[in-house]
Amino acid sequence: MIYVHVPFCETFCTYCGFYSELCGAGKAEAYAKAVCKEIHDRAEEFDDSLRTLYFGGGTPSKLPVKQLTEILLALESVGHGGPYAEFTMEVNPEDIVVLGPSYLESLKLLGVDRISIGVQSFNDDMLRWMNRRHNAARAEEAFRMVREAGFANVSLDLMFGMSNLEDSVWEETVDKALALKPEHISCYQLSIEDDTPLADMIQSGKYAPMEDEKCWKQYYTLCSKADEAGYSHYEISNFALPGFESVHNSGYWQRIPYVGLGPSAHSYLGNRRSWNSSVISGYRATSEELSPEDIRVENIMLSLRTARGIDASYLFKNCSESVIDSLVGEGALVRQGGRFRIPESRFFVSDEIIRELI
Ligand code: SF4
Known part of the structure; x- marks a missing residue:
């Protein structure tokens, strides 16, 4: 990309x-x-x-x-x-x-x-x-x-x-x-x-x-x-x-790697994130290695923005089971086959739901 x-x-x-x-x-x-x-x-x-x-x-x-x-x-x-x-x-x-x-x-x-x-x-x-x-x-x-x-x-x-x-x-x-x-x-x-x-x-x-x-x-x-x-x-x-x-x-x-070109563009490659400085030419990149915790948080945040949601086994492995159960109980998370998603009726408050999970 x-x-x-x-x-x-x-x-x-x-x-x-x-x-x-x-x-x-x-x-x-x-x-x-x-x-x-x-x-x-x-x-x-x-x-x-x-x-x-x-x-x-x-x-x-x-x-x-x-x-x-x-x-x-x-x-x-x-x-x-x-x-x-x-x-x-x-x-x-x-x-x-x-x-x-x-x-x-x-x-x-x-x-x-x-x-x-x-x-x-x-x-x-x-x-x-x-x-x-x-x-x-x-x-x-x-x-x-x-x-x-x-x-x-x-x-x-x-x-x-x-x-x-x-x-x-x-x-x-x-x-x-x-x-x-x-x-x-x-x-x-x-x-x-x-x-x-x-x-x-x-x-x-x-x-x-x-x-x-x-x-x-x-x-x-x-x-x-x-x-x-x-x-x-x-x-x-x-x-x-x-x-x-x-x-x-x-x-x-889906966290597929991408190269961002041009001033202020961001890139994500091999668990490294980098961003170019904001000048028309002669811009330079700064980068950081994402920690396993950064990757966990990003996976949950990005997947739950989508109607496809997140793999259920990944969520169980990476979040508290009691929090998942309570969110399911209040209708903030829906299980569908092997995935969890936030229902459309709760999309507007997805940030709060994701915060509880991470
Ligand atoms: S200032 Fe330029 S970049 Fe920003 S919203 Fe307007 S058109 Fe888009």
């Missing part, structure tokens, strides 16, 4: 704590050169147990096709080119509309077979509050263009849990998303990250987080509507039509 972090954004969202920069003159070139060098330097580290490629960000659609091509050629030159089991590109709706069909055609020619559109909301007031670049009409337009370009595997990102998000507005967004029939929906609850405009707004009393109970309600609005529309809720934050679960992201939850 290969992840490429593209650290460019044109504007910065109210809530975002990811590393990214404005894509000014010369930056894309310097960035691509640094990633290509990293590909060559780390050629021995690539693991082919699951051949997926994922460009995330930041805003990968800010990366010019020329530099994207250079990175793909570098991967090919070290024996890790396509075709991939899944090749995802995250895009901003506004970029799709502005760059037009020729950009999408280039992505297709380069082998991209899955597009993930950062919609977040179909309400213009919410999008303005988030400081997103697009409006609802442009998001719909982008989706239509992606379809017209022939992409048959499209994911939409949505966000809930903002205290100024009325339930009725959220329902409209969910309905609109489902009406478009994307193959996949990722939906995240707003989280408050340090050093973001949102954190400043809280500090100055301009924003108060939404109460848990209201977030819970919005989460389950999506769960029930997605279920009615035929989506499986295969991971806490992810919904897919049959056969369209994200191969790449499912690999993370």
Whole structure:
């Protein structure tokens, strides 16, 4: 699995704590050169147990096709080119509309077979509050263009849990998303990250987080509507039509090794985790060996995020039997064949359940 972090954004969202920069003159070139060098330097580290490629960000659609091509050629030159089991590109709706069909055609020619559109909301007031670049009409337009370009595997990102998000507005967004029939929906609850405009707004009393109970309600609005529309809720934050679960992201939850390229990207290889520093070029990796305890905790946390759950014998071997029994007794864990999982009705409080187990 290969992840490429593209650290460019044109504007910065109210809530975002990811590393990214404005894509000014010369930056894309310097960035691509640094990633290509990293590909060559780390050629021995690539693991082919699951051949997926994922460009995330930041805003990968800010990366010019020329530099994207250079990175793909570098991967090919070290024996890790396509075709991939899944090749995802995250895009901003506004970029799709502005760059037009020729950009999408280039992505297709380069082998991209899955597009993930950062919609977040179909309400213009919410999008303005988030400081997103697009409006609802442009998001719909982008989706239509992606379809017209022939992409048959499209994911939409949505966000809930903002205290100024009325339930009725959220329902409209969910309905609109489902009406478009994307193959996949990722939906995240707003989280408050340090050093973001949102954190400043809280500090100055301009924003108060939404109460848990209201977030819970919005989460389950999506769960029930997605279920009615035929989506499986295969991971806490992810919904897919049959056969369209994200191969790449499912690999993370199964702890399949991956190489993360580019500034601030993380890698996981042979029980070592490493992460690159956050500068466009000349970034360096820091790494740590995971202890058996780190691995135990990660296995439990990641597996129980999914509807597939965790192997029952692994859980019995690694957690207290009385805690497992009591969680089963209160319906927070369900045994199905040889596995335990958290039922959908408790996904929202999965962190608490996992904390009890570990
Ligand atoms: S949410 Fe995405 S588009 Fe917005 S600032 Fe963060 S990385 Fe950039």
